[in-house]
Amino acid sequence: MENLDLKREEDAILFDPVERTGKFFYLTLSILIGIILLAIYAYQFQYREGLGVTGLARPIFWGVYITNFVFFIGISHAGTLISAILRLAKAEWRRSITRSAEVITVLVLFFGVGNILMDLGRPDRMLNIIKYSQFQSPLLWDVSSITVYLTASSIYLYLPLIPDIALLRDRNTKRKRLYQILALGWKGTERQHRLLEKAISFMAILVIPVAVSVHTVVSFVFAMTIQPMWHSAIFGPYFVAGAIFSGIAALIVAMYIIRKVYHLEEYLKPVHFNNLGILLLVMTLLWFYFTFTEYLTTYYGGEPIHMTIFWMKFTGRFAPYFWGMFLFCFVIPLPILSFKKTRTPLGTLIASLSVIIGMWLERYVIVVPTLTNPRLPNEAVIYFPTWIEWSIFAGCISFFILLYMVFTKLFPIVSIWEVREGREKSMAEVRERIKAYLPGIGVE
Amino acid sequence: MKLSRRDFLKMGGGAGVAIALGGGFLKWTQPPPPSKLLPPGVERWVPTVCGQCLGGCGILVRVIDGWATNIIGNPLHPVNRGTLCPKGIAGIQGLYDPDRIRSPLKRVGKRGEGRWEPISWKDAIQEVSNLLKELRKKGEPHRLVVLGGRYRGLMRSLWERFLNAYGSPNYIDNQFRWDGMPMEGVFLTQGIHTIPAYDFENAQYILSFGSPLLDSFWLPIHALKAFGHFRRGRPGQRGKLVQVEPRLSITGIKADEWIPIQPGTEGILALGIAHMIIKEGLYDKEFIAQNTFGFENWVDSNGKRHLGFREYVISEFPPNRVSDKTGIPIDTIIRLSREFATNQPSLAIGFRDRPFHQMAVGVLNGLVGSIDRPGGILIPKSVPLNHLPSFSKDSIGQKGLEKVRIDENHSGPFLMDHPYLFAKNSLSGKPYRAEVLFLYYTNPLFSNPHPEIFQKAFDQIPKIISFSPYMDDTTQYADLILPDHTPLERWQDDPLFLNNGFPVLGIRQPAINPVYQTRATGDVLIDLARILGGEVEKAFPWKDFKEVILYSLKGIFEARRGDVFGLEFDEAWTRMLQKGGWWDPSYKSFEEFWNLLQEKGGWWDPIYDFGERERIFKTPSKKFEFFSQSLKGDLHLPHWEESKKEDDEKAYPFHLNIFKTMALGGGRNANQPWLQEIAGHHLYEKWRTWIEINPKTAKGLGISDEDLVWIESPHGKIKAKARLYQGTMPQVVNIPFGNGHLSGGRWSKNIGENPYRLLGLKLDPLTAQPIQGITRVKIYKA
Amino acid sequence: MHRWGMVIDLDKCTACQACVVACHAENNIALIGPEESMKGRTIHWIELIPYIEGEYPNIKARFIPRPCMHCDHPPCIKVCPVYATYLNEEGIVAQINYRCIGCRYCTTACPYTVKYFNWHQPRWPEEMKGSLNRDVSLRTKGVVEKCTFCHHRLLRAREKARIEGRDLLPEDYIPACVQACPSGAMFFGDLNDPFSTVSKLSRERRAFRLMEDLGTEPKVYYLSEGA
Ligand SMILES: Nc1nc2c(c(=O)[nH]1)N[C@H]1C(S)=C(S)[C@@H](COP(=O)(O)OP(=O)(O)OC[C@H]3O[C@@H](n4cnc5c(=O)[nH]c(N)nc54)[C@H](O)[C@@H]3O)O[C@H]1N2
Ligand SMILES: Nc1nc2c(c(=O)[nH]1)N[C@H]1C(S)=C(S)[C@@H](COP(=O)(O)OP(=O)(O)OC[C@H]3O[C@@H](n4cnc5c(=O)[nH]c(N)nc54)[C@H](O)[C@@H]3O)O[C@H]1N2
Ligand code: SF4
Ligand code: SF4
Ligand code: SF4
Ligand code: SF4
Ligand code: SF4
């Protein structure tokens, strides 16, 4: 009995962010808003003056915006995909982390798309993409699969939210109306639960291929041209791997912060970080494997046009970016993640931050050098982003954080009902499952 | 009302204003939808003559609603046959140059300060005539000096007539002589003072001594158009071009072979080649026997023996000597001489050099008989224009005329004027100072080597009046500006000739009404004469300059030669008739002639008479002279003068080579963005002045590509970007002309640097023009 | 059906750039001032590409005038999301500026880098605006533009021929650059007509195309330099 209400005590902490708000929150909020305003100013300036205010020029037609696009879409693979995989794999430890993951996906997708739009010379003609869709264009493939992905993962985020929203509704706190509507009259009956479970696992199965497709087609934007070091068959898997890689990193960072700020040490335990750390380690190696094959094939192909770019990255103007990428994506995270001792929350945090930086650099190193070296000789043009591009980049990140914060203020960032369900049912379930695949257990 | 040039520009909306999208134009769509196809307003194509340089190309200006909207070549004009050079097309930007002078201007504030007050034409002309009357009253009309630049035709006669009537001997021709012009070499060998025609089209082998035919030949289109024909115009026959030059110019790039040579040594190379040709007996013995003088040793009337060309070069210019002067391998020299002698017809051309070096190049043509024959050097017939009628002068005028010219009458063997002596003398006051200076079509404060001397001279001249439509460096320095129409707005005649020697007369007519309050200088002169009255007025019995043109055109009509421009096959026909002694022009009356001229763009006489020796050889011997008797003194044979570098080689280790680009060949096109943007395409250079350095040299100096460097000569220094260019000789640095205007428009003022500020003032004893190519410089990081 | 193509004889070409300026004048290409030019934002629908190889004094240098190749298999059009650039039935790769959203995908996809982007709003001084070519639209900031083979001239020629009630003759349709070329190095015409100058020249021994290995099937042919 008493250990029961003790538990209730515990879960209460999950409601705190929603119910109480400290001034630290408002402080960060205002800082973020400051940065966002700067970004907005920067963009309207660009909107009026044209893309001339960026560092772009012929032949380097794409720069930070496209880099960000690829980068953010990559991050978006954190949530939905991972949580889906874990769900289907019935990994019990997922219960307290899935939501924080799924939120990342839904939010960050907007910034991926946003960057593409901000990169347009004529954003006002955006709708032409629908009016005159030309489906041969990989951009169209992106548009489609990203839309699907966004809808799917929103639903996938929403479904598991319903029971918790219901909880909030019943705890007659503020915003009752909102919760009433969103709860869709959830009573928690057996039938509703069964339906929900079905729906969730259906979505889980659905989003995985969508997610994979998304980053594959993102890679196609490059791979479908005949530009040197873009026109590569492994770009699809390479990008997807990279995406999951950066995704997990992002998730770990998010979790770490939530854990600290909302004192959820009880829910986000070192073991979570350890497990995700192992996942990240796997991805690190996978990333290295892809990068290695990618560059090795180029090197052995030895086509001059490819090699100029190759050497530009290895020893030339882009060496700092390239080796920076290698440092952050591989050299730093690998050791940290390899040892249990360092696979602590802090350790994984450091590794993740490094991976995130590294992956941004990777995208940059894919986009810019190729464009810097067109096939025909061209006057030497050096691209460096202007303050406009930087502040818009900063704005995106701040805005993302802000939205994330707000979410935690509206909904529990850890799925309460799932955690409880875990406590109540899982023991039994797991025993059942183990019985199913191991001999000699369960004979009293 | 006083206002600075800036507000003045603003008044005219000078600041670039975004064009209202759409407006009269088809908006959005490209290509436009058929419905909107035919443009608003009627379109006219006006045939006239391009004024962007001296090429004299016929153009058709597309005029819609009174706006000139495009320029294409006039297909009937034999000079360019419907084609154009980049500058010609940019003529539109010369016409609509937003920084043009919009009305007569009177200086307010200090000289060169650039503060002006617009005044009416009446007042402007009044003011000038008062000045001139003053001078005459003082009995010093000779102190009126006209400095004239590059243009062709009757305007020159008009100026001289005006000066003669008024009473000044001082028309000073300030044209490109310091660059070295072909005249000098031709004069020494053929006694001719005019520029010859080079029959590129029919040559089989062209040996160019630093003549950048494709970069900026002084008649650009003549060379450009000829090149295509020379290379591929003749089925089964491909001409070979060899470019001898210290710098890999565009010409060098397009040539079949580029031979880098120590600057200033092509003279000796030419003689070395002559040596080999003679030694191997490859010269045209017949031609030399019949048409040349001074090849063999000879004895003059009073029994004095003279060394002939043959013996001289054989003894003086053996390949090994030539080789170590020029840095060109012996076997190359031998190969060149054989190629040149055996690929007939062959043509040697080199006018960027001092007289005797030009002569050295010239005699190569003599050796192979490339004189007055297809593919050789031709002396064109002149256009049979009427000379203006003679007139009587009053006593003041007479006295003034009899005064020595301010440049000391010392016209030298080459009958040249001497802008530099003019500058020096009007500074020193001997023989006298200039009181009033007219500037017509020339910009010495920018265009002349060592412009400072003119700056100084002008400081001493009380009144400077410019007729330029543009606020160029010198005009900026004037007291009064009477802006001329630009070429597309005025009447003018343009007599010239083709590479094959055919004389041509292009007619320049107004394509559109004047854009601003400008007036053709010709008309202004006639007005001035009228106001001055008396004999001066009588000397100008014409309403305007157009009448002057009509007057002298009668000469062509009466000469009963040639025909107005026609289609290719017509010409063939005309030619045939004329050969057969017939003359069957497409006009009967003068009116008809005049109308056709305006409609077709001009007149020409498509025949060249070979073998008219009295026309082509005006030397004492009436022959092609290897030994030039036209010169007094004891220098007669083409020889090589080692131009002793004026500055010590230690302190200034590099030879300065100044070159021109196709786009910005002269001083006048710098405010035309289309041309600024294509100036140095071999290095993607644009919108500035750059310095070409050999990469190895640069490495030695610790200079890398795009570094800002100082380039310093004993006479000045300029700062510019260094560009590493493999086509640079290790001990030479190249700088392009064209930019570095201290005044001009928004696209030229203070853009780039003017390399002429690096040059000294050593004058050539023969020509009294600054010697080029002897300046040395040092370079260091800025 | 016509298949328009161009032949450029590099042996005749003088690298004078009349073609470049002619194109500017004909097609209302924006004036990019000094500052922007230095950033590499000039627009040249046709451009002379310098190849300078080797070391002094053994240098191999060439110039190649490069308009749009009007490829028969243009990589640029496949990637355009809005049909703003397309291959028309006469083989001209056209550009619909009023539809272009300025994503610059085509510019990155074109292996010949012949597409240009308007980084700013094109501007002309008041004094010049009336001299713009009324047959060609003005582009706005944020759209891509490139050589159109002076397509508007074809339309005018057609119109003219129609009014005069006759068929289109080869000499009716000549792009501005070809018209200007002083050395007669450029040829233009119908590649489908086996007897046209261009198709004859395109079969010459010296004929080649840029990056033929990419399979883009350019319709601009070059005749190599030298004998
Ligand atoms: N920096 C530099 N100096 C040069 C050269 C160069 O390219 N760059 N070229 C050298 C050579 S080869 C030569 S021949 C000389 C020539 O030098 P100049 O004799 O000065 O000839 P431009 O500079 O072509 O023109 C002189 C001025 O004529 C004015 N002008 C232009 N059009 C008209 C017109 O229609 N009417 C009137 N009245 N005036 C007009 C312009 O303001 C121009 O500045 O310069 C030499 N010096
Ligand atoms: N738009 C426009 N175009 C013009 C003009 C204009 O006013 N406007 N002006 C026209 C006129 S007037 C002229 S005179 C021409 C002048 O044009 P160019 O005749 O081209 O005169 P530069 O370019 O000065 O010629 C110098 C060349 O000779 C080479 N050179 C320098 N020193 C030596 C040497 O010691 N030996 C040898 N062998 N070569 C050497 C240099 O490399 C350079 O290429 O431009 C014409 N073009
Ligand atoms: S060569 Fe001279 S005259 Fe002929 S088009 Fe060019 S600029 Fe005009
Ligand atoms: S105009 Fe003709 S000659 Fe001049 S660069 Fe262009 S193609 Fe070559
Ligand atoms: S050259 Fe480039 S732009 Fe032109 S058609 Fe081919 S791919 Fe398209
Ligand atoms: S930039 Fe314009 S033309 Fe090019 S792909 Fe994008 S929309 Fe199409
Ligand atoms: S064809 Fe027309 S559009 Fe294309 S480069 Fe030539 S002039 Fe420019």
Ligand SMILES: [Mo]
């Ligand atoms: Mo000149």
